[in-house]
Amino acid sequence: MIAVEQWTGEEALLLRSVMRLSVRVFAQRLGISPRTVSHWAENTAGVCRPSMAQILDTALAQCTPEEQEAFRVRHASLRDGSGSAATGDARPAPCTVISHKFLPVYLGEQVKRLHAAGIPRAPGPGGLDQAVLPGAHPTARTSNVHVYACGIALVHLEEHRRVDSLTDLARWRYRSYLADRSWVGQRLSCLLDEHGVDVQVRPASLDPEYVLSVYELREHSWTADGLDTALQLLTTPSVLVNRQDPEDIRPLGPGVEDDKFRTGWAHPEAIAFDGGASRGVSGWSGVAYHPRSDERALTMDQILALELDVQALWAVSSHILHLIEDGQDPVMPEEYSWRFLRSAYFRLTTARPTETAQHRVMREAILATSELPDRLRAAQDALRESNS
Template identity: 75%
Template sequence: MIAVELWTGEEALLLRSVRRQSVREFAQDLGISPRTVSHWRENTSRVCRPAMAQILDAALAQCTPKEQEAFRVRLAALRGEPVASVAAVAKPSPCVVVSHKFLPVYLGEQIGSLYAGGVPRPSGPGGMDQRVLPGGHRSAQVSKVHVYACGIAVVHLEEHQRVESLTELAVWRYRSYLKERTWAGNRMTRLLEQHSADGRAVEPSPDPEYVLSAYELREHSWAAPGLDTALQLLTTPSVLVNRQDPANVIPLGAGVEDAKFRDGWVHPEAVEFGGGTSRGVAGWSGVAYHPQPDERALTMSQIVALELDAQALWALSSHILHMIEDGQDPVMPAEYGWRFLRGAYSRLTTARPTETAQHRVMREAILATSELPDRLRAAQDALRDSNP
């Protein structure tokens, strides 16, 4: 995904040309007046205001890969740069990433004692009541247990990794998943025992069903094309490793990552987001983001806040759908029935007046690739049918 550091009328008109849209169509898609596009034609050197730059960043991020490539080539020509210099040779390289792991588990009514003992925390994008307990992980830089009143606990682990290649990171990722799921289940059980009101025995917590990762790419040496490939590979680590034996994940081969960089690997279902010089990719396996210092840039904390609520709601909807698959009528406490899910769905999918264009694109990308909205609707319908 090409980035534009300074939008002027010239770059804006270039974007319209690669999208092959009329003035009216382009203005309608951007939500602006056709007169604004006409002003760009009259004064191509006019610098766009920050709000307009955000709109153009979002429009460029939503272009197809073919349109983005055309924009990149034409922009290079516009600036008198040889195209080859823009498309520098990319290859595996050492980097530093901050790994965020999310491990959600359904605890149901047992959550009450943990919720009572947690430290209150402001609601996230989903608007759900939550509190926080210490995670107690030995090696993670940050480890917390986010306790949601609706019956879900989400373990959040932040770990800093310096690796020689993305294959090395992918191997670490999958090998750590098994032990982290077991650790999280044991940690939940210990917390339930510690917070039991009268010291009674508690039901052991199940292990989380899955782990989702979000990566913040920090130190690296890639130019734009290599950076885009790196972010794609961070969200699709399965293309770099052999997972036939989940307990012993190994690299596919020394030349696999080189080939991915050489060919500019892009997953067909991944969705890009970002803006300015910041870049992000959302996929089924997680999210990768490379922020740049900019007053318009998203922060990783905003992505983490959304993922915490998204993973909590995914686990809750999965519990409801599992009950149906097991032949049971789904039953939830009245305050967390279908109306609760409807409210969470609305809050997650509805844009807010204060939301920036970058934040909206990020939110939509994560929700689309997670398929959470569809699961929430299915769980909502199931609860409505059994608890009208």
């Protein structure tokens, strides 16, 4: 049994990290307020009260053997001084990143003609029926329109970037979002025209509701803490730039990125997934991954396949919940009603016999930070109630 002599905010956050839980779910598991978890992130050196230490002791005792071992190893690293303070390589540096953007749009019934015209693609982890059309993006390395029979058109853009700092990448990311969202609307409009979908029956907007990114970190000079901080910043680039004016994204100020590296910054709601052969971080706005040259490492194809289905289902559930917010009864075709969502939920949240440990922790981290399971359950309940 692992014994923690003195629980601090740092140890508490380490426990959440190895359990791979979001702030909200971790707080629920411990029976405490999410504010307490956020306070630990703001005061990592603060010592927990005896009553809180007992709660954390119990939570650690209830962890799986794998989680306890991960906690033991990483806790020893912290106490040796190698896990909390940044090392010499922990500073801004040039790197090469492969950016994957996901831009989903709900088309509803109008997706049928596009789906029929696309090239069929094997279902992903969510078991969704999909076909693929060419994206024809003017600058992306590759671009595709994934057309899901459940009513979603999801554009996937792959772009390769060499940048001098992660702040430069963050500026490019947000600046390009405006142009890419506009381009997606135009591209989908052209595809609907090509396949004879009447303008009068199209959705009111073809603008993606949001954009999520997956970054694969390739060439870089970081090791240890520098790499961990870089992955955290790739996942949450908003901490590096001022986004008040979407058309004029600027760095927050000189030295901001240096300070993040110096202090070993980590977002309190991001969840790390690493298994020795690779390192990754999942957050609300994106996923960052650094593969190792090892046959045990996760592949980008595995991460992208999961994200494609996650983003498609997020868009479906978002459409249903927006209808409820607008005071309407949500209605979906029978084959894509609540039973369809229940099936997708089960497929995404249930481990498969052939699933590796790394794949499992990656899947759980992405699902936890996206909060998709909660949205699927809410949409499923709404559809069941509407049909009753």
